[in-house]
Amino acid sequence: IKINSIPTKPFEGQKTGTSGLRKKVKVFMQENYLANWIQALFNSLPPEDYKNGLLVLGGDGRYFNLEAAQIIIKIAAGNGVGKILVGKEGILSTPAVSAVIRKHKANGGFIMSASHNPGGPEYDWGIKFNYSSGQPAPESITDKIYGNTLSISEIKIADVPDVDLSKVGVTKFGSFSVEVIDPVSDYLELLETVFDFQLIKGLLSRPDFRFIFDAMHAVTGAYAKPIFVDKLGASLDSIFNGIPLEDFGHGHPDPNLTYAKDLVNILYAENGPDFGAASDGDGDRNMILGRSFFVTPSDSVAVIAANTEAIPYFKNGVKGLARSMPTNGALDRVAEKLNLPFFEVPTGWKFFGNLMDAGNLSVCGEESFGTGSDHIREKDGIWAVLAWLSIIAHRNKDKKPGEKLISVSDVVKEHWATYGRNFFSRYDYEECESEGANKMIEYLRDIISKSKAGDKYGSYVLQFADDFTYTDPVDGSVVSKQGVRFVFTDGSRIIYRLSGTGSAGATVRVYIEQFEPDVSKHDVDAQIALKPLIDLAISVSKLKDFTGREQPTVIT
Ligand code: VG1
Numbered sequence: 001i002k003i004n005s006i007p008t009k010p011f012e013g014q015k016t017g018t019s020g021l022r023k024k025v026k027v028f029m030q031e032n033y034l035a036n037w038i039q040a041l042f043n044s045l046p047p048e049d050y051k052n053g054l055l056v057l058g059g060d061g062r063y064f065n066l067e068a069a070q071i072i073i074k075i076a077a078g079n080g081v082g083k084i085l086v087g088k089e090g091i092l093s094t095p096a097v098s099a100v101i102r103k104h105k106a107n108g109g110f111i112m113s114a115s116h117n118p119g120g121p122e123y124d125w126g127i128k129f130n131y132s133s134g135q136p137a138p139e140s141i142t143d144k145i146y147g148n149t150l151s152i153s154e155i156k157i158a159d160v161p162d163v164d165l166s167k168v169g170v171t172k173f174g175s176f177s178v179e180v181i182d183p184v185s186d187y188l189e190l191l192e193t194v195f196d197f198q199l200i201k202g203l204l205s206r207p208d209f210r211f212i213f214d215a216m217h218a219v220t221g222a223y224a225k226p227i228f229v230d231k232l233g234a235s236l237d238s239i240f241n242g243i244p245l246e247d248f249g250h251g252h253p254d255p256n257l258t259y260a261k262d263l264v265n266i267l268y269a270e271n272g273p274d275f276g277a278a279s280d281g282d283g284d285r286n287m288i289l290g291r292s293f294f295v296t297p298s299d300s301v302a303v304i305a306a307n308t309e310a311i312p313y314f315k316n317g318v319k320g321l322a323r324s325m326p327t328n329g330a331l332d333r334v335a336e337k338l339n340l341p342f343f344e345v346p347t348g349w350k351f352f353g354n355l356m357d358a359g360n361l362s363v364c365g366e367e368s369f370g371t372g373s374d375h376i377r378e379k380d381g382i383w384a385v386l387a388w389l390s391i392i393a394h395r396n397k398d399k400k401p402g403e404k405l406i407s408v409s410d411v412v413k414e415h416w417a418t419y420g421r422n423f424f425s426r427y428d429y430e431e432c433e434s435e436g437a438n439k440m441i442e443y444l445r446d447i448i449s450k451s452k453a454g455d456k457y458g459s460y461v462l463q464f465a466d467d468f469t470y471t472d473p474v475d476g477s478v479v480s481k482q483g484v485r486f487v488f489t490d491g492s493r494i495i496y497r498l499s500g501t502g503s504a505g506a507t508v509r510v511y512i513e514q515f516e517p518d519v520s521k522h523d524v525d526a527q528i529a530l531k532p533l534i535d536l537a538i539s540v541s542k543l544k545d546f547t548g549r550e551q552p553t554v555i556t
């Protein structure tokens, strides 16, 4: 094949955030903007990582993905990649990309998604690169890519026609080939080895159990019917917003109490379904709801970790548990009780991969609706739904028709009674002015540098305050400034971070947590239980002064 060399000039700001490079789609549509980043990536990888190698490509179906896919294919060919596996219509969820990389022993893969950010001509686009075990590229690579974007002068692009992505099959161009694959089959095949599908099918076909899944017009729309309906016997009308759309039906594909309000209303309506779930743009997040009951993601991972007997994948035991730093400590208590190794990592799934590869980690999660295990190296929304369905099915497997089933809320309340409840809430102040948000973090850093154990904050006594630093126990790499935290002597915590996934301005996240061992207080609403600590978090940081915001945009 003929390879053309195209001269180019650097663009500013092509720096990868928490999870890939995310910008407004208009930014990405500038000539050579995406091409520069892809070329910079190849310039950053050692040749043995891609020359004549195999890469995977897919995305969440958002606006610009189909054009982007053609650009990526041509630059990959221009740089000597041997073969690319592409999801049909450019579709592959983030967990599916991870699964496909692992199954086909690929060198890596691209995910075209800005995840939970909205899509369409006015909104966001994004690109992530995952490595050979299916995990998001480590910072050592993404920093190198950024460095190369600042000095790039040439793009190598193969002179080949666009590939038809609408049909499964192989297209060859000399020594380079593209194979369009079914987006579901490899991923589903893996899930069938993880879960007892017959057990789940038994639950989903009970007349006294009603299930609903909201795909939010995002990528899990392509997976929901083949998995929940065709394989597991759920009724077709249990899939809500099940068609992937380029703009997610004008929605914001983030499965939380604000952006998945329609689903929440269904579950909280009188005589609503027994189980509800939703997933985000690229299928790696999940929200779990019972009838009139919301499962906090931090509780969700703890409950899954405490109930692994319901999941065949864990029959030989659980190697270890981990959570991101702002995620609440419910999982810590499970690890302690079950005597399992436990890890606290910075925000972002890329920090779990090394622990999994080293055989130290089986189940992990983030408060941001991310839950997963070492079956792949990404968080996995459908996995979490199947894990919860397995737990409910396992608890009810001997229940006769007409007998009252153990519900989602029963399982969570029982968990709280055993382990205590970690009340938790996150306040997001989206798209603030960057300057004020940065100043607030600087101000907090100044406070922690002067703080000492024993300092009084209202009725709370400080144990320590710091800006979280993490040393990877496997490769020794160190990351710092991962979130300002105030930890009090009763275990309560206040944490402040700036988001690394936005495409405009700065999003301030405030995380609030307080432990309550007393069962008689577990039914209190989290916003009420946490009120004094939330007020403290807002006053200590002078958040209203720095951001000009009276109220958060999203509360979870
Ligand atoms: C957010 C979440 C983080 C998550 C990341 C990617 O990052 O807080 O826990 O891993 O999104 O999720 P940030 O930097 O905005 O707080 V997703 O579904 O984009 O892949």
Ligand code: CO
Residues within 6 Å of the ligand: 094, 115, 116, 280, 281, 282, 283, 284, 285
């Ligand atoms: Co996502």
